[in-house]
Amino acid sequence: MQAITRIWTPVDFNAEGKQTDCLRLPHSTDVSAYGWIPIPLVCIRNGEGPTALLVSGNHGDEYEGQVALLNLARMISPSDLRGRLIILPALNYPAVVAGRRVSPIDEGNLNRMFPGGAFGSPTQMIAHYVSEVLFPLADVVIDLHSGGRSLQYVPSALVRPGRTDEESARLRKLLEVFGAPISFVTDGAGGGGLTTLAAAAQDKNIPALTTELGGGSTLSRNGLELAEQGIRRVLKHCGILPRIVIEKARATRVMKVAGRSAFVYARSRGIFEPAAKLGEEVQAGQVAGSIHHFDWPMRPPETLHFEASGVVACRRAPSLTNPGDCLFKVMADAG
Known part of the structure; x- marks a missing residue:
């Protein structure tokens, strides 16, 4: 059964090859009665295999992930793949354009609005589309973050606590493969963790890895390199990019936020x-x-x-x- 959503796209997620277009987020204003907001989208598919959903721009003022996914989208050809990549480098597009953590349209903090609502505000509609349309297609999710304008972070990766020993082991393995110098396990209790993209993915039993790659509204070269190499390692580990050349991951120090x-x-x-x-x-x-x-x-x-x-x-x-x-x-x- 197809999910109810007001967002639409000409991209056929089941089609072979490489498609580049956008999601169309309806938004009616004084000067555009029947308008929509474009959310850039790249879908690459080659035969049967797992699907990775790669996201950045969940917060608009976090840049390492956006550049990493733009580079990846240009580099990958269908022949490189076994399965499918769905890439959204500017998920909260209004916030990305404004260089803000939250959307200037409705002041929505996308990573505090999951699972969203089909008939809610523009930011709620984005969260709902990811939760109800994209998550059912995905076998693994990577959501690339940094500290934005208010925080500076050590380059790191994070996952939510597993609900079972099996889930915990699977998430720990993702951290090891991604290969950040520091990884931590957190439920996000200090910042609304129950309504994040990662929490919504976990509710649908999809392994999700998040990053913190820098901050201060700047672009960290170390953070960008970690994002690019870490994504490659995860995609090779999942069998989606079986022939890609990767740098071996260094040991990660696994930590927790108490x-x-x-x-x-x-x-x-x-x-x-x-x-x-x-x-x-x-x-x-x-x-x-x-x-x-x-x-x-x-x-x-x-x-x-x-x-x-x-x-x-x-x-x-x-x-x-x-x-x-x-x-x-x-x-x-x-x-």
């Missing part, structure tokens, strides 16, 4: 002075940084401390900080 105690948040407005670096080993109780209060020149800076020991996974990029802003996230060895 709930909300792993985060340091701002409690007041001011200028954030960090006291720890990305990738640094820190201890519970150690000074994380200070917030300087420009509103009150004679008020001493507020000192913040880490609640948990581990490795600094990400750090706030902008210095200007408001209450509730995430300043640090810490990972601990998974054991």
